[in-house]
Amino acid sequence: MKAAVLTDEQRLDWLQLIRCENIGPRSFHKLMLRHGSAAAALAALPALIRQGAGRKIAIASRDSCARELAAAQKLGARYIALGEPDYPQGLVHIDAPPPLICLRGDPGVFARPIVAVVGARNASGAGLAFTERLTRGFGAAGFAVVSGLARGIDSCAHKTALASGTIGVLAGGLDRPYPPENLGLIEAVATRGALLSEMPLGCEPRGRDFPRRNRLVSGLALGVVVVEAERRSGTLITARFAREQGRELFAVPGSPLDPRAEGTNDLLAEGAFMCRSAADVVDRLAPLARRGAASYGMLAEPGAGYIHEALWDEYDDDAPFVESQGAETRPIGIAAAPLAEKPAPAPIEQILGPTPLSVDELARVSGWTPAEIRMRLQELELEDRIERHSGDRVSLRQRP
Structure with a gap:
């Protein structure tokens, strides 16, 4: 797709279309391919609603979408559309890429090779120490680090990568930072790196939104490193997305006596690459990094992306990514908090x-x-x- 910048009116059209109830990424792209523009798709929606095809569709209020754009600007954020120059190349080639991402921070970090570091929320001291060493090695090799801003391994990776480049992906709106004790870290990531979400401002993160976030974490990266994960850990969802998206998957081996290593050891048994140091990852990803944006297309399975109408399912098949986003949002600003404010240490x-x-x-x-x-x-x-x-x-x- 040729890179172009939307006008303000076109950006509002895109936001209104994706904010319509039961219009998710797949439905959005199918409508765009069928009608040629978001404005034309919005004009066609009343007839589609009268036909009663698929899920019930409620058209988002244009005024509420205009208020969301204004609130994002007040927050210091902006909406970037698929196909625009600042849109992350890694996301272009995933299944059902977000039509719009809300970004706070420097989009220049997307131009660097990116590696995802994810793991247990109840991380061990050894896992945290290894994550620090690993992330410093990635920064020294010129890689930016993306993660999900969760407690434990994610937070450790972000903190260590603040000086070298980090990207945080939120499960809710940018004005709904989660978890609350990471408010200072989230603010630091937004100030010194990039913070992004595909969810509406005012949207509190729900359980089903975290897998959706995880697909963006893996999609942004050339490779995903899992440091610690129990067998029923949400981290393994990110690993699954990495495989489906054709990303390189690495796992850090751990003691068979530690439940936090059971998931990573399983990944190794299933064919993930072993990560004993940053060099194990950098050496494998460096050739892909040298190819730049083209490398993501090479990693993706044939046909993945925005190109062919046959990719997209029927209008009522956006699950599990979108069930209902709702037309109304109630944006608020992120209350600044110093990075020194930390949650109570774990036992x-x-x-x-x-x-x-x-x-x-x-x-x-x-x-x-x-x-x-x-x-x-x-x-x-x-x-x-x-x-x-x-x-x-x-x-x-x-x-x-």
Whole structure:
């Protein structure tokens, strides 16, 4: 598709069409291919509604969409349409690409090679320490890091990549940051990297919105690295999308004794590439990165993208991505919060696992002071819950 910039009126047309109830990405693209423009598709919707074909369609209020555009501008964000120069190339080639993304930050980060780093919310100290090392290595190699701004591995990857380039994808609207304790981090990502969502402003994230977000996280990247994941972890949804989108999939091996490594070890058994260091990933992705935007098209399965009408299902088949977005939004601004404001640290016993860690490593990844850690370790030792190792390292005792 030839890159072009929409006029203000065309952008409003696009937003109104995608905000219509039960019009999701697939329906949007099919309407565009059939009618040639968002304005023509909107004009055709009343007749389609009268025919009663497919799901019930409710046309979004144009005034509410105009207010959403104005609220985005007030927030310091803007809407970028598929086909415009700043639209991320990785998303162009996924199934049902978002017609519009709401972006706050610098779109220049999309021009860099991108790798996704995802993992457990209840991450171990070893997992967090490895994520720091991994992300620093990606930054040094010129890669930007994308993740989902969740607790644990995602947050660690974003924090480490702030200086080298990071992209955060939200499951709700940009004015509904989630999780709340990451407000400072989310603000930092928006200021020093890029923050994006396909959801309307004012939209609170729901459970079904997180898989939708995950497909964007994997779609933006040349490859996805899974650091820790239990077998029923939502992180494995991102891994599944990576495979479906033709992205390279990497997994960090972990102890068979740690449930947080069961999912990653399963991925390795199923053919994911082993990630022992940043070099394992960079060496495999570097040839793709050198090809630039064309590499995403090579990774995608034949026919993926925006090109052929046969790709898109019937109007009533946008599930699971869109059931109802609603026409009305109630935008608010993100209340600025300093990055220094952090959530309460996780318990030391939650951070520990079978892999021994030093007190200094625990202090760096946990948020507790060394003195607080030593005091808690004494309590855990009295409870026979930890094992001590050489080099002032400790691990969680594994019960038979």
